[in-house]
Each structure stands twice: as C-alpha cells, then as structure tokens.
Amino acid sequence: MASISLQQVTKTYGSGKQSLQVLHGVSADIQDREFIVIVGPSGCGKSTLLRMVAGLEEISGGTISIGGRVVNDLEPSERDIAMVFQNYALYPHMSVYDNMAYGLKIARVPKDEIRTRVDKAAKILELSHLLDRKPRALSGGQRQRVAMGRAIVRQPQVFLFDEPLSNLDAKLRVQTRLEIQKLHRELGITALFVTHDQVEAMTLAERMIVMNAGRMEQFGTPEEVYNRPATTFVASFMGSPPMNLLKNAPNADFGGPAGAILGIRPEHLQIAGSGWAVQVDTIEMLGAERLVYGHLDGEHLIVRMDESLPSPALGATLHVMPRPERLHWFDSASGQRLEPGA
C-alpha cells in the first residue's frame, strides 16, 4: 500500500505556438489507504491527471511519486498500480478467467498462484460461475466486475478508476458504488477515482479533489467541500441544486464584506412572512421536496421547499430568509472564498 504525492504536475499538448496547457500545476498529498475522488466538469483535466498517474500520458512538468518513489519515467506496468477503464477494456477474445489472469501471466507468476488469486477475486466479485464466458456474453454490470477483478488480482498498491460507473444504469450504479466502497475497506487500498458526477464524488470520497479548467479548486473532505467551498466554482458545482450566488445582495444586512458575492444553498433558505421577495418562475416537484426557481432583483434564485408546505403559485411573490450561519462570501473578482470578519 502506498501514498501518492503530486508536485506541481503540469500537462501541455503540442509545442511552440500551438501548445495547449491542460493542467496548470496540481499538487496534492494522498495518504496510504485513502479513497480520493477527482471530480470536475468534462474537459477539466481530471482524466488526464489520472492517466498521468497511471503512466499512460507523459508528465510535462512536476513530479508524481507513488509510495515515495518518483514514477515519472516508469512504464505503467512498473508503477505497481491497476486501472479500471470507463469502457472496461476487456480483451474480447479471452474468457473472463484469461482476462483476469493475463497480467499475471506476463509477470510470470506461477500457474497455481494465478489460479488461487483469480479464484479468490472471482469469489469476492461473485464471478466464479462466469469464468469460462467471453466478455460479450456478460451484462454491463458483470463486465464492470471483471474489469475490477482484473485490477484486484494484480494486488497493486494503488487502484485507479476512470469513470467506471458511467456506463451502468442508475440502479446498478448505486449498487456498484456500495460494492466499491466495501472493496476499498476490505482490501485496504489507496484509490483514485475520477468522475464528473458530484453524487458519486460525495458518497465515495474520503477526500476529494475538485478541478476546473486544469486547476485544483479545492482538496478536502466532502463535508469541507460542502460546508466551506473554496471558490464560487466549487460552490456551484458541488451540491444539487447548486448554491445561489448573488452579486447584488444587501450584504450589510448580514455583516458581509461590501461588494462580495453572497452564497446561500437552496436548502438553507427558509420560507418566512417577510424578507427577500422572490418572484416565482417555475416549480419542480421532486417528491420529498419542491424546487422553486425564481428571481430576486434580476438575479436567479433557487429555493428548496419541503413538500409539506403548500406550493406557491407561478408568478407569485415568495418571502424567504437565509439562515445567517449558512451564508458564504466570495470575492467578486477572483471568486475566492472570504472569511467573514477577516
């Protein structure tokens, strides 16, 4: 098992005038046995970062070390890692058993040892009865498990997951999410998990790296990311529905810095007799809650209402009060978080 250390990692494609920098110096220290989720919108560089850890992309600048060993110039197979791909990348002409055993065969592991390891992994993943099948005879969920089995049998120091759940249907995704968590606990591995889905990120992560446009916006536990988002990007990306960010709010009323952006999550707005007058535009009924989309002084605002409260009429005015302890402040120029009183 191993820690991972990223030091000012950069990635540039091409050279000269046509060069394109996709990672602008990412640094993070990941501890042994930690489950880290890298989350961000598509094109933010999260997959590139993971592939650089895997050794599938060259590192343009900075260093990556795994278990204290700098791996910049090592082949993927020498880094003691395993990867689960988005499309599983199973070898179509090999049986499930051969798919899982292939890496061990190349590493010249003795045959008996291969059999024991594959059998053990198959048992954990409930694949024992499928070992003779070809990948095309498996369902999506089963293929996904074979891909994980292929990673497990190698007994690597680090597991890398590249959006492994995005090809599964919603129900299977939840189930697999739980399985991955269980697996992580049982095997005691360090894991890096890339996703664009913030629910996956919140549920799986021990700590998460939130990325945007090739930069790390925040690195922290899900609680930290939710309660104290470091930037306006994190505030609007994490959480569903996203946090309301108001430029024209009456900051002084709440003791906030003048000119700063006020952030308040929809679930932290309370219906009140007075307060902000919100014009209701649309209402979404989600079962346990109602999302009211409206505007306030020309700015869009989302309010979460409990389903037990009566639904407001479209075009009506709804009065809401923000919970003062749940307010966030961001610098209007840089988008960075401001601490009140500081």
Next chain:
Amino acid sequence: MVERRPLLRLLAHVVMLLGVLIVAFPLYLAFVASTHSAQDIVQAPMPLLPGSHFWETYKAALFGRDVSMGSGAPVARMMWVSLVTALVITFGKITISLLSAFAIVYFRFPLKNFFFWMIFITLMLPVEVRIGPTYQVVSDLGMLNTYAGLTIPLIASATATFLFRQFFLTVPDELVEAARMDGAGPMRFLWDILLPLSKTSIAALFVIQFIYGWNQYLWPLLATTSEDMYPVVIGIKRMIAGGDAGNEWNVVMATALLAMLPPALVVVLMQKWFVKGLVDTEK
C-alpha cells in the same frame, strides 16, 4: 424484396439459370473434353457427353508424357510449384502488411506520414508497370527459376496494409492501454491481442491473396524458363504450341480443371470466414 408473385419468381429463376449456364457451360465442356481422347474432341461436332478416357488423360497430365510439340512436363510438379508460390506470397503478404500496419498505427517515428504515403503510392505501381526493372533486379540477383524469384517481387502489398490499418484503427485505445497496464510489450500486444482480433480479416485476405498468387501469369512467364519451375498457369500456356492440330486438347483441358481446383477449394472451405472478415468486425 418480399413480393410473392409467381411470375416474378419464375423470371428470377430464369435469369439465374441463364447466369449459371453461361458460367458453367464452358467448365462442363472442359470437363467433357478432358474425358475423351485427343482424336475424339477434334471431330467436327464435338462430343457433349463425358467419354471413357478420364483416368488416362488425367494420368498423362499429372505425371507428364512425351510430346512432339509444346511441353509435356508433369502437372503434379507444376501444381506443387504453384502451391508453394501461392502460399509463400499469401503468408508473406499477410505478415509484412500486418507488421507495417502495426508500425503505422501504433508507433510514433520520424517521417511516419512520409512512409505511409510511400506505401499508398505503391498502389499505383503494380507488377505490370515495374516489370522491366524488377526483371533486371531479379535476374542480376540470380533469382530466375527459383521460388524466391517467383514470390518476393509480388509480396509487398499496399492493399493488405490498408485493410489492416483500417482494422487496427477501430480497435479501442483503451484495449491498448489495458495491455500496457498488464505489462504487455508491443510485440506481445500484437501477438496476444491484435492477432486474435484480426483473425477474420486475415482469413479474408488469405482467400484473396491465395487466388492472386495462384493466378499469377505475367511475372512467372518472365521469371521461369525451366520446366520444373513452371507454375501450373504457365504450364497450360506452354502446352499449347500454336496451331490446332498438334495440341492434345484433352490434356490441356484436364490441366485447366486441375489448376482451378485449389482456389475453388480455398474459397469453398473458407467461405464462412471470408464473409465474416469482410462484413462484421468482431469487437
């Protein structure tokens, strides 16, 4: 078309029967001719039913005979030469195209595009166009009347290289990456993963190239002068010495039929694979 109209069906069958007749009648005639003696078939109305000289004719063709004109060399030997030539050309073409397509798709090297276009341009230069210089080279190297001389100039194949290149481009990148993670080097990847995946394409190419190699005419005509290095297609030509009378047409027809047999067999036996290789991509 799923129309059920009797007249249309009848018409369709008539057209198909006509087609079969046009293709099959000459073959039938060749077969009939090969079962008569040489005198019988030069009679004015040529017999249209098989005769009784089947074994004699085929024995004469296969094991050679004494003749006054043309060549009486044994066809069995020619068939052997043809088989070796066709197989060497086929396997040579497949191996070389596989490797060059592999290099072009999976490796980054200087002037990669230049080489790619060089291969592309050779499509415009078939053997017939470059036959003069090729003959000069082969002759200077002393390769006339050898298997090497018969095969090597025909082995390079841009078509097959392209077919493999197109196929390799459809193999998902993640598969390559998974193999890298598993520690497979390039040649290992080629052997363990790429080759099994391309087996249907290889089968299709095998059929096409075997027939191509077997049916070579112009090049062997130049590159072989000794009877024991004639491929069977050349053998047929050498048997006909000009003028109608002197030729043993029954033996010529028997040889022609024998020459048709192996390519037909290859097509029939590999038909399933052949169609699969051209139609579906198993991934």
